[in-house]
Amino acid sequence: MNDTKESFHTNPLRIYNHMNKRNQIWVAFRAAFPYTVPILAGFVFLGIAYGIFMNSLGFSAIYPILMSLFIFAGSMEFVAATLLLITFGPINALVLTLMVNARHLFYGISMLDKYRGIGKKKLYMIYGLCDESFAINSTVNIPNFVDKGWFMFFVTLLNHFYWVIGSAIGGIFGSYVKFNTEGLEFVMTSLFVVIFIEQWMKEKKHHSAVLGLGLSTISLLIFGGTHFIIPAMIAILGVLILLRKQLEKVEVSAT
Amino acid sequence: MTMSLTQQIITIAMVVLGTMLTRFLPFIVFPSGKPTPKYVQYLGKVLPSAVIGLLVIYCFKDVSLLSASRGIPEFLGVVVVAFLHYWRKNMLISIAGGTIVYMILVQVVFL
Structure with missing residues (x-):
């Protein structure tokens, strides 16, 4: 008696849960997609540019496609292309990569909490933690009814997909592009500016944002475009640690 | 290309390893x-x-104040993005508007 009653009750519930889960994934996908549209434009364009660049260096389309799939770090892929043309030096390649991509360390530290408890997807989301995925996932307010893990997963996956598709188009058809695309790369700059403004309007105190802008600018002026990131990161880290007491106090009094 | 295929694969693998x-x-x-x-x-x-x-500044790392356009298109592009965003608060309008203005500037105005 008890058994039948229980199966009667649990079974439909299980089916409902299953459908609900599929529905949740779909809802998360639809919520995530609009945020990735600017990146669709930017990555397809930059990916095409990368494919054309590789093509011009004499590499077949399979190079940009596989490199975009496995490396998935835009600026580093351009550097990697030049590494393939000089004398073989794997350690040099590794050290250079660590320096160019050191900023990812900050992304990881920022996402430690947000990525907590979202299961196996997390591994892929760390793997695909590029500038743009970080910028969206670290600042967006995900609505309560949307599963946060799946939302961030789809932002990462879509960005990765756009980048690979762009590289493939560039690598395969690059030499046929006739439309004057000069300046289209500004779409990424615009994206970061918009995200910066959104974050600015959302936060009560602007110390950190001002420090990031200011210290990076100073570092850029002193060290120049190719070497400014690591000094800027060290300066940001140092000043934020020095100001910890004050900034945490502001936060407590603000809330 | 001076590298063998194996050397190329190792080089790319090192870049993947470093990034990861x-x-x-x-x-x-x-x-x-x-x-x-x-x-x-x-x-x-x-x-x-x-x-x-830092990412915003990173986008301007290749802008030279000594070049012909002196970074003016980049500056105006950001102004347009910021203005559109305060006005309409629509991410896509701000980004599309800023990018179109920038493209016109670098393709037509600052040759």
């Missing part, structure tokens, strides 16, 4: 099972704003 190290390291050092140290939690809270500031 920078992405996975924080999660390996501070696993989710253990409580994250307080100062790292603090950094996780304050870093995003600063890093997005």
Whole structure:
């Protein structure tokens, strides 16, 4: 008696849960997609540019496609292309990569909490933690009814997909592009500016944002475009640690 | 190309390894099972704003104030994005508007 009653009750519930889960994934996908549209434009364009660049260096389309799939770090892929043309030096390649991509360390530290408890997807989301995925996932307010893990997963996956598709188009058809695309790369700059403004309007105190802008600018002026990131990161880290007491106090009094 | 295919694969593998190290390291050092140290939690809270500031500046790393256009198209592009965003608060309009203005500037105005 008890058994039948229980199966009667649990079974439909299980089916409902299953459908609900599929529905949740779909809802998360639809919520995530609009945020990735600017990146669709930017990555397809930059990916095409990368494919054309590789093509011009004499590499077949399979190079940009596989490199975009496995490396998935835009600026580093351009550097990697030049590494393939000089004398073989794997350690040099590794050290250079660590320096160019050191900023990812900050992304990881920022996402430690947000990525907590979202299961196996997390591994892929760390793997695909590029500038743009970080910028969206670290600042967006995900609505309560949307599963946060799946939302961030789809932002990462879509960005990765756009980048690979762009590289493939560039690598395969690059030499046929006739439309004057000069300046289209500004779409990424615009994206970061918009995200910066959104974050600015959302936060009560602007110390950190001002420090990031200011210290990076100073570092850029002193060290120049190719070497400014690591000094800027060290300066940001140092000043934020020095100001910890004050900034945490502001936060407590603000809330 | 002077490298053999194997050498090319090793070189690309090193770039993949380096990139993955920078992405996975924080999660390996501070696993989710253990409580994250307080100062790292603090950094996780304050870093995003600063890093997005860094990313904005990163976009201008190749702008030269000594070049013919002196960074004016970049500056105007950002002004347009900021203006559109305060006005309409629509991410896509701001980004599309800024990009179109910038493209016109570099293709037609500042040759």
